[in-house]
Amino acid sequence: MSALSNSLNLDSWRALPAAQQPDWPDRAELDKVVAELGGLPPLVFAGECDQLKDQLAAVVRGEAFVLQGGDCAETFAGATADNVRNKLKTLLQMAIVLTYAGKVPVVKIGRLAGQFAKPRSKNTETRAGIELPAYRGDMVNGFDFTPESRIPDPARLLKAYHSSAVTLNLARAFTKGGYADLRQVHAWNQDFVAESPAGRRYEQLAREIDQALAFMRACGADPEEFHSVEYYSSHEALILDYDQALTRVDSRTGLPYDVSAHMVWIGERTRQLDGAHVEFFSRIRNPIGVKLGPTTTPDEALALIDKLNPDNVPGRLTFITRMGASKIREFLPTLVKEVTASGAQIAWICDPMHGNTFEAPSGHKTRRLDDVLDEVAGFFEVHRSLGTHPGGIHIEFTGDDVTECVGGGHEIAEGDLATRYETACDPRLNRGQSLDLAFRVAELYRG
Ligand code: PEP
Ligand code: CO
Numbered sequence: 001m002s003a004l005s006n007s008l009n010l011d012s013w014r015a016l017p018a019a020q021q022p023d024w025p026d027r028a029e030l031d032k033v034v035a036e037l038g039g040l041p042p043l044v045f046a047g048e049c050d051q052l053k054d055q056l057a058a059v060v061r062g063e064a065f066v067l068q069g070g071d072c073a074e075t076f077a078g079a080t081a082d083n084v085r086n087k088l089k090t091l092l093q094m095a096i097v098l099t100y101a102g103k104v105p106v107v108k109i110g111r112l113a114g115q116f117a118k119p120r121s122k123n124t125e126t127r128a129g130i131e132l133p134a135y136r137g138d139m140v141n142g143f144d145f146t147p148e149s150r151i152p153d154p155a156r157l158l159k160a161y162h163s164s165a166v167t168l169n170l171a172r173a174f175t176k177g178g179y180a181d182l183r184q185v186h187a188w189n190q191d192f193v194a195e196s197p198a199g200r201r202y203e204q205l206a207r208e209i210d211q212a213l214a215f216m217r218a219c220g221a222d223p224e225e226f227h228s229v230e231y232y233s234s235h236e237a238l239i240l241d242y243d244q245a246l247t248r249v250d251s252r253t254g255l256p257y258d259v260s261a262h263m264v265w266i267g268e269r270t271r272q273l274d275g276a277h278v279e280f281f282s283r284i285r286n287p288i289g290v291k292l293g294p295t296t297t298p299d300e301a302l303a304l305i306d307k308l309n310p311d312n313v314p315g316r317l318t319f320i321t322r323m324g325a326s327k328i329r330e331f332l333p334t335l336v337k338e339v340t341a342s343g344a345q346i347a348w349i350c351d352p353m354h355g356n357t358f359e360a361p362s363g364h365k366t367r368r369l370d371d372v373l374d375e376v377a378g379f380f381e382v383h384r385s386l387g388t389h390p391g392g393i394h395i396e397f398t399g400d401d402v403t404e405c406v407g408g409g410h411e412i413a414e415g416d417l418a419t420r421y422e423t424a425c426d427p428r429l430n431r432g433q434s435l436d437l438a439f440r441v442a443e444l445y446r447g
Pocket of ligand 2: 072073354425426
């Protein structure tokens with residue numbers, strides 16, 4: 001492997017500082033695992049990555065909208081059929097709302113089948129006076145608060161690969177095997193609590209879609225697009241040893257693709273221009289994203305473009321802005337204006353989650369749905385005022401009725417957070433809150 005990767009310079013990142021990497025206790029053990037990963041089959045094909053790139057190019061042109069979402073941190077225990085189905089169901093419902101009410105083609109990308117590693121703002125976690133290494137995602141160490149569990153274990157990289165494989169297999173089966181058929185629009189809503197406001201609103205829309213489908217069938221039209229959906233996987237490529245081990249040279253083009261996911265992104269904490277992540281990403285040919293927080297300067301954004309998309313290929317580079325509801329209207333305009341003036345072909349996506357996290361009095365990390373909605377509204381205002389395309393949203397959600405974010409149709413208060421708080425990292429929107437958001441985005445899009 002190393003001769004090939006040297007020739008393609010996939011090792012170039014190793015000479016640079018790599019933020020947020022685990023402190024593996026046994027380097028030889030890591031090397032063994034990396035060698036094994038290097039021999040395993042790809043999880044996705046380069047051709048599929050190119051297909052997503054083409055769809056993201058349509059987003060750049062203002063002809064489509066991205067819906068990207070899933071857990072903040074997937075867990076190995078969470079890779080069950082029920083879990084994956086519930087997440088897909090929520091995503092499909094949101095996509096239908098956007099397509100039907102927003103009247104725009106939706107590019108569906110999961111934070112799924114690989115989202116197992118987390119950057120942390122603190123290296124350690126302290127509970128009741130005991131300080132241990134922070135949890136860095138199931139790909140690295142264990143969530144349990146014990147010294148043993150928090151030791152980084154390279155065997156977890158292999159487990160992440162296999163867990164990604166079963167998850168992606170399920171996702172492919174659900175989206176291609178009939179479950180995503182438009183005739184299922186009601187079925188996706190069935191187990192939604194009958195009196196749920198978002199569920200009721202959705203049911204009305206599903207009835208309209210039914211009528212439209214019946215009309216089309218009567219006319220003799222039954223297009224293939226109604227029976228399955230294109231669905232793509234993505235994760236933050238944080239642990240570079242893992243993503244490099246899963247990078248393969250595409251036989252069609254001779255170019256390297258990270259075949260652990262269709263799209264990968266660089267996080268807010270690892271987007272240093274002279275850092276290892278940006279260097280590694282500059283070598284792979286997948287469609288990629290970069291998270292941009294409120295401190296990003298236009299010069300930094302332009303330098304990232306130079307490094308990551310020097311040929312200015314539309315669909316190659318997506319900027320995922322995560323400013324915070326109180327900052328987006330102040331900081332986003334200059335960024336978008338200068339990037340647009342440079343002629344760069346960029347898809348702009350709004351992550352309304354990561355700039356809006358706070359700690360509730362109970363100690364739970366949470367977010368207000370109102371702040372999430374407000375950041376999305378600010379995102380649309382800024383892009384509309386500049387004549388640029390609000391290209392999508394990137395969110396953390398789950399298909400279950402968790403109580404991790406406050407607000408929503410079934411008003412969750414700060415005091416309710418303990419009822420069902422299950423996330424391994426950041427607070428996720430539950431199903432009702434996700435649908436509320438989708439309806440709001442569809443209104444903003446149309447408006
Ligand atoms: C995340 O997406 O879970 C995350 C850590 O985001 P960011 O890099 O934007 O903070
Ligand atoms: Co998160």
